[in-house]
Amino acid sequence: MDLVFEIDFQSDEALYTQLCNQIIIGIAKEMVHEGDALPSVRQLADEVGINMHTVNKAYTVLKQEGYVKVDRRKGAIIAVDIDKLRALARTKEDLRILLARASCMNVSREEIHRLIDEIYEEYGGC
Amino acid sequence: MDLVFEIDFQSDEALYTQLCNQIIIGIAKEMVHEGDALPSVRQLADEVGINMHTVNKAYTVLKQEGYVKVDRRKGAIIAVDIDKLRALARTKEDLRILLARASCMNVSREEIHRLIDEIYEEYGGC
DNA sequence: CTCTCTGTTATATCTATAGTATAACAGAGA
DNA sequence: TCTCTGTTATACTATAGATATAACAGAGAG
Numbered sequence: 284m285d286l287v288f289e290i291d292f293q294s295d296e297a298l299y300t301q302l303c304n305q306i307i308i309g310i311a312k313e314m315v316h317e318g319d320a321l322p323s324v325r326q327l328a329d330e331v332g333i334n335m336h337t338v339n340k341a342y343t344v345l346k347q348e349g350y351v352k353v354d355r356r357k358g359a360i361i362a363v364d365i366d367k368l369r370a371l372a373r374t375k376e377d378l379r380i381l382l383a384r385a386s387c388m389n390v391s392r393e394e395i396h397r398l399i400d401e402i403y404e405e406y407g408g409c
Numbered sequence: 410m411d412l413v414f415e416i417d418f419q420s421d422e423a424l425y426t427q428l429c430n431q432i433i434i435g436i437a438k439e440m441v442h443e444g445d446a447l448p449s450v451r452q453l454a455d456e457v458g459i460n461m462h463t464v465n466k467a468y469t470v471l472k473q474e475g476y477v478k479v480d481r482r483k484g485a486i487i488a489v490d491i492d493k494l495r496a497l498a499r500t501k502e503d504l505r506i507l508l509a510r511a512s513c514m515n516v517s518r519e520e521i522h523r524l525i526d527e528i529y530e531e532y533g534g535c
Numbered sequence: 536c537t538c539t540c541t542g543t544t545a546t547a548t549c550t551a552t553a554g555t556a557t558a559a560c561a562g563a564g565a
Numbered sequence: 566t567c568t569c570t571g572t573t574a575t576a577c578t579a580t581a582g583a584t585a586t587a588a589c590a591g592a593g594a595g
Contacts (some may be wrong), residue, residue, distance in 0.1 A: 297581085297582060298583075310509070312509075324541090325542095336584075336585090351465065352540085356544050356591075363514070374516065377507050379528055382432075382528050383435055383436070384499075387433060388491045388497075399521055402508050403512070423552085449571080450570090462555075463555080466553085468571090518546075
């Protein structure tokens with residue numbers, strides 16, 4: 284199964300952010316694996332109809348966050364190497380505001396747990 | 410217990426977003442309640458050292474999202490009125506990318522559930 | 536060696552957003 | 566009248582997002 288990229292030009296999310304998210308979700312869903320090559324910046328730009336530099340920015344961000352390594356010859360390669368402690372801190376910070384919103388509209392803790400399970404099921408399962 | 414506002418000028422988060430988040434978290438933590446008045450735009454702007462219009466933007470966003478009502482006489486009043494279905498959809502979408510990141514760094518489902526409980530404990534508890 | 540593919544770098548331009556600054560207006564209350 | 570509210574308008578600066586063109590260096594294939 285291969286990655287399919289879909290850009291929503293109406294979204295308020297930046298195009299490069301949409302690409303980053305789709306790739307990260309692709310890794311989580313195991314649609315791509317360690318060592319797999321992503322399309323070249325020019326190729327992907329052409330495929331989804333955006334500028335080369337926008338794709339390049341996405342890859343650069345993914346590199347900085349530790350999801351890919353970029354090889355001058357082969358392009359961007361999936362290679363997850365993330366500082367777990369820092370990432371956990373970020374996760375908790377993101378959850379804090381997300382759950383505050385949920386709590387304000389009386390979404391129960393159980394409902395959240397159920398959502399978590401639903402989504403984790405889509406991913407590796409573990 | 411009253412809301413205390415703290416702005417991080419070094420953060421890459423927009424100032425008005427920081428204000429929004431602190432207020433939403435304040436509601437979740439029950440530091441402010443339905444009917445409570447927020448500081449006036451000028452007062453809060455002065456308090457944290459930013460422009461009046463930036464505070465006004467925060468209040469406008471909170472109004473659009475259904476966290477406050479704005480009264481010309483009294484200012485912004487906490488009044489949560491959110492379409493639960495739409496909010497649930499947003500919650501799930503936000504969780505999807507957050508959990509993908511977590512999954513990529515091998516944070517187990519159990520660890521996430523534990524984080525949820527930790528944070529929900531800070532909030533109403535239910 | 537040449538051709539073609541990679542990422543990389545450097546400009547330049549355009550647009551939208553974020554933030555600040557000043558100012559004025561209308562409504563409510565003391 | 567004075568003072569407080571939010572609201573509106575205008576203007577300016579800075580930054581981020583996105584595009585466009587162009588060129589460069591390294592690697593591989595022919």
